[in-house]
Every structure is written in C-alpha cells, then in structure tokens.
Amino acid sequence: MxxxxxxxxxxxxxxxxxxxxxxxxxxxxxxxxxxxxxxxxxxxxxxxxxxxxxxxxxxxxxxxxxxxxxxxSGRGPLEAGSMGIDLAPDDVTFRCNFITEEDGKIADFNAGHITSEEAAILIKDLNRHFFEEGTFYPGISYRHLFVKTNKNLANLKTTPPHDIVGEKISNYINWDDNDENGALAIRNMMLESKEVLTNHPVNQKRIANNQKPANMIWLWGQGLKPxxxxxxxxxxxxxxxxxxxxxxxxxxxxxxxxxxxxxxxxxxxxxxxxxxxxxxxxxxxxxxxxxxxxxxxxxxxxxxxxxxxxxxxxxxxxxxxxxxxxxxxxxxxxxxxxxxxxxxxxxxxxxxxxxxxxxxxxxxxxxxxxxxxxxxxxxxxxxxxxxxxxxxxxxxxxx
Ligand SMILES: [Zn+2]
The missing domain is CATH 3.40.720.10 (Alkaline Phosphatase, subunit A)
Structure with a gap:
C-alpha cells in the first residue's frame, strides 16, 4: 500500500x-x-x-x-534543523529578523526584503561583535538564526515582529530585570545591534538607493531542539x-x-x-x-x-x-x-x-x-x- x-x-x-x-x-x-x-x-x-x-x-x-x-518547541529550532545546524541539548535557537527601526518603533519587519548577500555580510559582522554571546547563522533575505547555550531562554516571552509593525519596541522587550533566565543579554543584544548596523556600509548603500536599512535585529520564536x-x-x-x-x-x-x-x-x-x-x-x-x-x-x-x-x-x-x-x-x-x-x-x-x-x-x-x-x-x-x-x-x- x-x-x-x-x-x-x-x-x-x-x-x-x-x-x-x-x-x-x-x-x-x-x-x-x-x-x-x-x-x-x-x-x-x-x-x-x-x-x-x-x-x-x-x-x-x-x-x-x-x-x-x-x-x-518553537520555530527557531525547526529552521535550524532544515539548515543542518547541529544543536546541543542546552542550545536555544532564536529566529533573527533584520528589521527597520524608526523612532523606537518597528517600521518594517523584513528590512525591505534585504538580499541574502547583503544580509550575509551583516551577519558576519554581528558574529564578530557578539562572539561572546552566541552564534548567528545566515539564512535567506531577512530570515536568520541565532543560537545561544542557555536553556532558560526557551521560556522567554518573545513576539513575532510581523505582528507588531508600527508599535513601540520597548513594550515588547521589557522583560523583568531580575536576570534569572538571561533575558537581559538578549535585550542588550537587540538594542546594541543598532550600533553595529546603523552606519554599516551595507545600510548606507541601501539608504542611498532608497531602500530600507537593516538597522536592528529582532530575536523571537526561540526554543530547544525538539x-x-x-x-x-x-x-x-x-x-x-x-x-x-x-x-x-x-x-x-x-x-x-x-x-x-x-x-x-x-x-x-x-x-x-x-x-x-x-x-x-x-x-x-x-x-x-x-x-x-x-x-x-x-x-x-x-x-x-x-x-x-x-x-x-x-x-x-x-x-x-x-x-x-x-x-x-x-x-x-x-x-x-x-x-x-x-x-x-x-x-x-x-x-x-x-x-x-x-x-x-x-x-x-x-x-x-x-x-x-x-x-x-x-x-x-x-x-x-x-x-x-x-x-x-x-x-x-x-x-
Ligand atoms: Zn500553513
């Protein structure tokens, strides 16, 4: 049969x-x-x-x-599986979007559909900057992954960026300041990513071409390996x-x-x-x-x-x-x-x-x-x- x-x-x-x-x-x-x-x-x-x-x-x-x-257990680890990334039991995989931030709000959840080639350059520089935090893996267009070894992060309340376009970013990363689950490191990375990305040559070129810059990362959809x-x-x-x-x-x-x-x-x-x-x-x-x-x-x-x-x-x-x-x-x-x-x-x-x-x-x-x-x-x-x-x-x- x-x-x-x-x-x-x-x-x-x-x-x-x-x-x-x-x-x-x-x-x-x-x-x-x-x-x-x-x-x-x-x-x-x-x-x-x-x-x-x-x-x-x-x-x-x-x-x-x-x-x-x-x-x-979340979208991130399923995508990691499809990309052939080897995950350890304590690894938490986040989806990492490139977004366009404007005035503290999410102006675009996909950074103007940035190309995979441009994104790969940005991911490389993010890995250089945040090497102590975890590893970024380049994917397609605005869709990438970030893996960090801290199983407590699996339960962090994160929000899909496509659901909150136009809304204030600070409302969605205001995790409790007692840092038991490692949330602060994630928030700091998201905010600090602006420093790495805002004046990056890739984005300067995009702005010159009237394209939306990928000036921030958004981490969400995380989970442990199912x-x-x-x-x-x-x-x-x-x-x-x-x-x-x-x-x-x-x-x-x-x-x-x-x-x-x-x-x-x-x-x-x-x-x-x-x-x-x-x-x-x-x-x-x-x-x-x-x-x-x-x-x-x-x-x-x-x-x-x-x-x-x-x-x-x-x-x-x-x-x-x-x-x-x-x-x-x-x-x-x-x-x-x-x-x-x-x-x-x-x-x-x-x-x-x-x-x-x-x-x-x-x-x-x-x-x-x-x-x-x-x-x-x-x-x-x-x-x-x-x-x-x-x-x-x-x-x-x-x-
Ligand atoms: Zn479907």
Missing part, C-alpha cells in the same frame, strides 16, 4: 462576498479532488491545539502525526516530504523523514507544480508515504488575492494530484488524503485555528464511500470520518 498526504497550505476559507458567499474551494474547478471525495470518506481535522498559535509549523506537525502540544520520536519507529513505514518551506523541512529532519528537494519549488505562487507531482511519483518507488506540501494557497490568502487562491487550488488539482492519479496505480493499492494545515481566509489574511476539510480515498475501499461528493469546507461536515485531531490522521489512514 502506498500513501499520499496532499497538503494545500491555507487552502480552506470563509465565504467571500465577491464569490457570492462561496469559498475558493467551492468555486475552483478541481475534478480530481472531487472525484476522490465522491469515492472516499470525508471529515474535519483539528490541527491546532488551543494552547498554540495556528502557525504552519504547529499545524503541519499535527498532520505528520505528532501532537504539537507534546513536541512543538525531541521527536522517529516516524518509522512509530508508524512502521518509510516516508518522504516534498515542500518549499524550511519549517516543514525541519520537522522532517527531526522525525527522520527524508526531504526531497524539487528544483523550482519556491514556496510561492510561481512554484513548479508539475515538478512537485513528478518528484512525488518518482518517490513512490522508494517510499511508503509521501507528504506533499504546497504553500501557494496560503500566500494567496495572506495577500488577500482571491484569483490567485482559486488558481493555486486548480493547479494543485491538475498538476500535482492529476499527475499522481495518472501514475500511482502502477505501484499497487493506495490511499490519498487531502487537507489544508489551517485556513488562511482571504478576509482575515492570516491563519485561523478552524478545523480543516479532509478527504481520504482508498483504492481498496471504494464500497464504503460516504455521501459527500464534493470537496469543500461545508460538504465534509456530513462525512463519515467526523471531527478528530490532526495527529490521529496517520494512524487512521494506516488502519
């Missing part, structure tokens, strides 16, 4: 006035998803526990079969992951799933859907289960772009799912599950924690199909799978 888990990131939505109160999933032309729903079983899954924010990392950890309340049991040890099968997103690659690293790099997988609208489908089919030779994650519908949700969201769903259906259905029969029996990790509704332009629509098709069990015949947020409520926790999905599919 082969298993495919197809994740359309942020694909589900709320009814939209411009679509006559329908959702993008209801409007999109997606014959393959509907065909599998007609012959399969539907339901709703809850991927985000109430105690955690509805991030893609949390929600996908659920889908991969791990209870995030038990295993989620301690997750091996996927094969729990579920007894080999698996691979296809994604353009670092956080998901990190989950794969810590669970012993294999990351398959697909050329042209960008994590954006322009991702190469056909290539993802093709690599998934190829991977079926050596794997029992393939997780295929596509970020584009989420990006469309964040952008509030209805047309792009519908297009993304249609492309997933045609190029990814269609290609899999054309080829998977040659590997014998199979099951396919389709779901988003969380909704990214056009009207709210960010993730919500609502349960997400699921359809599960089994090539050996068409006779037990339920009455749901199309795949969308509302029809699945009548499905025979009911509502359950996302981290039970893999067990249910393997039954």
């Amino acid at each position: 082969k298993y495919i888990i197809l994740i359309g990131d942020g694909m589900s939505d709320y009814p939209i006035a411009e679509l006559n109160n329908k959702t993008p999933l209801q409007i999109a032309n997606k014959p393959n998803m509907d065909k599998l729903t007609l012959k399969g079983k539907a339901g709703l899954v809850e991927n985000v526990p109430l105690s955690l924010d509805p991030g893609s990392d949390v929600a996908n950890m659920s889908i991969f079969g791990y209870n995030p309340e038990k295993y989620y 301690s997750m049991p091996n996927f094969k040890d729990i579920y007894g099968i080999d698996g691979s992951v296809i994604t353009g997103v670092d956080l998901l690659k990190g989950i794969a690293v810590f669970t012993g799933l294999n990351n398959i790099d697909v050329p042209g997988a960008t994590g954006f609208f322009d991702t190469d859907y056909k290539a993802k489908g093709k690599y998934a089919v190829n991977a079926l030779k050596d794997n029992d289960i393939i997780f295929i994650h596509i970020e584009a519908p989420d990006e469309a949700g964040h952008a509030g772009d209805i047309d792009e969201k519908i297009k993304a769903i249609e492309r997933i259906d045609k190029y990814v799912l269609g290609q899999i259905l054309d080829n998977i029969g040659s590997f014998g029996d199979y099951k396919i599950a389709i779901l988003p990790d969380h909704p990214t509704p056009i009207d709210v332009r960010t993730h919500t924690r609502d349960p997400t629509p699921l359809t599960v098709y089994s090539s050996v069990d068409e006779s037990s199909a339920d009455d749901v015949s199309v795949y969308d947020e509302f029809s699945v409520k009548n499905g025979s799978l009911g509502v359950f926790n996302g981290y039970d999905l893999i067990n249910k599919i393997l039954e």
Whole structure:
C-alpha cells in the first residue's frame, strides 16, 4: 500500500462576498479532488491545539502525526534543523529578523526584503561583535538564526515582529530585570545591534538607493531542539516530504523523514507544480508515504488575492494530484488524503485555528464511500470520518 498526504497550505476559507458567499474551494474547478471525495470518506481535522498559535509549523506537525502540544518547541529550532545546524541539548535557537527601526518603533519587519548577500555580510559582522554571546547563522533575505547555550531562554516571552509593525519596541522587550533566565543579554543584544548596523556600509548603500536599512535585529520564536520520536519507529513505514518551506523541512529532519528537494519549488505562487507531482511519483518507488506540501494557497490568502487562491487550488488539482492519479496505480493499492494545515481566509489574511476539510480515498475501499461528493469546507461536515485531531490522521489512514 502506498500513501499520499496532499497538503494545500491555507487552502480552506470563509465565504467571500465577491464569490457570492462561496469559498475558493467551492468555486475552483478541481475534478480530481472531487472525484476522490465522491469515492472516499470525508471529515474535519483539528490541527491546532488551543494552547498554540495556528502557525504552519504547529499545524503541519499535527498532520505528520505528532501532537504539537507534546513536541512543538518553537520555530527557531525547526529552521535550524532544515539548515543542518547541529544543536546541543542546552542550545536555544532564536529566529533573527533584520528589521527597520524608526523612532523606537518597528517600521518594517523584513528590512525591505534585504538580499541574502547583503544580509550575509551583516551577519558576519554581528558574529564578530557578539562572539561572546552566541552564534548567528545566515539564512535567506531577512530570515536568520541565532543560537545561544542557555536553556532558560526557551521560556522567554518573545513576539513575532510581523505582528507588531508600527508599535513601540520597548513594550515588547521589557522583560523583568531580575536576570534569572538571561533575558537581559538578549535585550542588550537587540538594542546594541543598532550600533553595529546603523552606519554599516551595507545600510548606507541601501539608504542611498532608497531602500530600507537593516538597522536592528529582532530575536523571537526561540526554543530547544525538539525531541521527536522517529516516524518509522512509530508508524512502521518509510516516508518522504516534498515542500518549499524550511519549517516543514525541519520537522522532517527531526522525525527522520527524508526531504526531497524539487528544483523550482519556491514556496510561492510561481512554484513548479508539475515538478512537485513528478518528484512525488518518482518517490513512490522508494517510499511508503509521501507528504506533499504546497504553500501557494496560503500566500494567496495572506495577500488577500482571491484569483490567485482559486488558481493555486486548480493547479494543485491538475498538476500535482492529476499527475499522481495518472501514475500511482502502477505501484499497487493506495490511499490519498487531502487537507489544508489551517485556513488562511482571504478576509482575515492570516491563519485561523478552524478545523480543516479532509478527504481520504482508498483504492481498496471504494464500497464504503460516504455521501459527500464534493470537496469543500461545508460538504465534509456530513462525512463519515467526523471531527478528530490532526495527529490521529496517520494512524487512521494506516488502519
Ligand atoms: Zn500553513
């Protein structure tokens, strides 16, 4: 038996006035998803526990079969995993954004999308200046990491900079002055980074070119290395992951799933859907289960772009799912599950924690199909799978 888990990131939505109160999933032309729903079983899954924010990392950890309340330790360490950084048990990994600070406020959480080349130069100088504090690791554009050995920092209350654009910085780093958990060192670094960065030649050039300077660092999303049991040890099968997103690659690293790099997988609208489908089919030779994650519908949700969201769903259906259905029969029996990790509704332009629509098709069990015949947020409520926790999905599919 082969298993495919197809994740359309942020694909589900709320009814939209411009679509006559329908959702993008209801409007999109997606014959393959509907065909599998007609012959399969539907339901709703809850991927985000109430105690955690509805991030893609949390929600996908659920889908991969791990209870995030038990295993989620922050975004930083997952990204470290995807970058191949070796973490010791007491190492705390922070996400380090380059931001633009103006008048004591966060003017831009991404420093005008600074280039990776410029950022690498700044990271090098930060490492020179703060060598006693820890280590910075250069990533992509404004997104970098900082690792410090002090496990008490894992519990520090930090704030994602994209949530507080325009707000006063001092309100978010006013940690208690009794320095039991090492917070002062973190605050001092963030403030002192302005001295290293403000007049840096990289920033002088950016300002001369009318670009926003990367004049401060923002540390957040920190945590200890997650301690997750091996996927094969729990579920007894080999698996691979296809994604353009670092956080998901990190989950794969810590669970012993294999990351398959697909050329042209960008994590954006322009991702190469056909290539993802093709690599998934190829991977079926050596794997029992393939997780295929596509970020584009989420990006469309964040952008509030209805047309792009519908297009993304249609492309997933045609190029990814269609290609899999054309080829998977040659590997014998199979099951396919389709779901988003969380909704990214056009009207709210960010993730919500609502349960997400699921359809599960089994090539050996068409006779037990339920009455749901199309795949969308509302029809699945009548499905025979009911509502359950996302981290039970893999067990249910393997039954
Ligand atoms: Zn997501």
